[in-house]
Amino acid sequence: MIDARLLRDDPDRVRAAQAKRGLSAEVVDRALSADADRRAAIASYEAKRAEQKRLGGQVAKAQGEEKQELLGQTRALAAEVKEAEAARVAAEEAWNDAVLSIPNPAADEAPEGGEDDYVVLETVGTKPEFDFTPRDHVELGAMLGAFDLERGAKVSGSRFYFLTGIGARLHRALVTMAMDMAAANGFTEVVAPALVKSRAMEGTGFLGQAADDVYRIEGQDLYLVGTSEVPLAAFHSDEILPADSLPQRYAAFSSCFRKEAGSHGKDTRGIFRVHWFDKVEMFVYTTVEESFAEHQRLLAWEKEFMDALELHYRVIDVAAGDLGTSAQRKFDCEAWIASQERFRELTSTSNCTDFQARRLDIRTRAGSSGETTPVATLNGTLCSTNRPIIALLETHQQADGSVRVPQALQPYLGGLEVLEPLA
Template identity: 75%
Template sequence: MIDPRILREDPDRVRAAQAKRGLSDEVVDRALSADTARREAIATFEARRSEQKKLGKLIPQAQGDEKAALLARTKTLAAQVKEAEAAQAVAEEEWQQALLSIPNLAADEVPAGGEDDFVVLETVGTPATFDFEPRDHVELGRMLGAIDLERGAKVSGSRFYFLTGVGAELEFALINLANETAREFGFTQVIAPSMVKPRAMEGTGFLGQAADDVYRIEGQDMYLVGTSEVPMAAYHSDEILDGATFPLRYAAFSPCFRKEAGSHGKDTKGIIRVHWFDKVEMFVYTTLEDSYAEHQRLLDIEKAFLDKLELAYQVIDTAAGDLGLSAQRKFDCEAWIPTQGKYRELTSTSNCTEFQTRRLDTRGRFALDDGSGGTEVRAVATLNGTLCAVPRAIVAILETHQQADGSVKVPQALQKWLGREVLEPVTGG
């Protein structure tokens, strides 16, 4: 959640942030009203409780009618205390719910607008051109015996698939390369659970605007994650971390599950938009002050990985209306997909500042810089970044590195994992 002090001290900043995302500022007024009601409820409860304590001390010393009057007042006051305590609980819940519904405040540099209002920051490489009619990844996957969409649909339904033969080998090669890259940059490798409790999902902001995309396990209070960002953000929930160990950098592998609600008719062919995929996700805990440089570092790592795959791509600054609930700023790397004639997202990295850690009660203990030897406990920042989302990486590799006969050249960085320089067709075109 956002820092409540910003809401109280500079509500117009929050209203402007809502407008930048294309959202109503009604929630700001609702949150301020709830905060006022909460403070008044706390004051009322504390006043009643204080009076109750005072009467409790007077009763043993009173006699006769005075004692009877005090006992009667105590009975009335007990009911008032109970009522004030209940009112305080309701006001606190309304305040918390209003605060939780406010997205992170987008950075000043973030473009205003929606999905199509991004700004291209950089273009890397030259999009592939061919002296033959290029095949899409569906046809190439069939020729290579790499992707089986028909049996995926038969077994699990639409937007599911089997990776077979060199397709499965290509996934393992990509995961190995991603893990190797993560180790090179000092990340601790993690295999994260793909099922989490509601608090983990809510704490990362995925039960807000993204709730329709989340799979809930019927009959259990559990969710399937759409990214290992969720378990990694909750990994240190309710902990006070040693600030001297920062930054904490993790690279987590997990299967990911998404309903793809609202994507009906989009990317129905192939494995660009699917309900399940495997991914290696970078996740970092650091200070707010260092989070901005760390965000650039995550972007540089993603670019280094795409360079290893020998892909052409562009880097975009995502517009405010296309940011997730918890992101303050997000950069996407979009690879060129030849048969679509456009760039498509392969990786993204977001700075979530203190938004997730405030919801999950993750804090750090830091030495004071006043020479006193003392420490302070404060909120910390989190960042996430996709290192490799397997299906889209496969799409980009197959289409970019295809040859006229349907074979596909293997990027040099993957050759040691695949044990070959070319993926050869097993069926005709």
């Protein structure tokens, strides 16, 4: 959540941040009003509790009629205390509802606008050229026996699939290469649970604007994660991290599940936009001051992975209106998809500053005073298995339907240099 002091001391900045995302500033006024009501309710409750304790002390010393009179006052005051406590709880809930609905203010550097208002920061490599009509990944996958869409739909429904043969091997190779690269860069390897409690989902901002895209287990306080960012963010919830332990970097493998709400009719062919995929996610705990440089490092590691796959790609600075609730700034790496003749997102990295840490109560001790402050959290996709497979097949395809294997990936496929179509 945002810093309450920022809301109180500089509400115009929060209003401007809402406008930059294309959101109403009404919630800011509602939160300010709720904050005033909450503080008033707390003061009223504490005053009545103090009076109740004072009367209790007098009752213990009093006798006769005086004691009876004081007991009558105590009973009346007890009812007022109970009423004041209920008012305090209601005011706290109203405050939480309001403040939790305010997203992280976007960075000044983030472009203003919506999905189409990104800024291209860099374009890397050369667009692949073919002296034949290039096939899309669905046709190539069929020729290679890499995945089975029809049986995926039969077994699980639309937007599901089986990876088979070389497709399953590619999945394993990409995950292993990504984990090896993360480990070489100092990340602690993690295999993360794909089911989490609501605290983790809410703490990372996935029960706000993204709630419609989340699978919930009916009758239980459990959700299927759409990214291992969620369990990794909650990993250190309610903890104080030693300052000398920062940054703490984790790379987690997990299965991810998304309803893809709002995507009806979009990317219905193939395995680009699906309900299930596996992913290697980088996650970092650091200080807010260091988070901006760490964000650049995460982007550099993502680019290193894209370069290893020998892909043509661009890096974009995502506009404020297209940021998730928790992100202050976000960079996407988009690979060129030949059959679509456009760039599509393969990886992204977000700096969430102290937004998630405030919700999940993750702090560190600052300076010699021993005072605790919220840490910053950052996340970055190193490899989501379905989309790199698409980019690899379409970028490195050859006229006969075979696919050249990038040199960095060959050791993870037993030295295989070319993926050959089935006979």
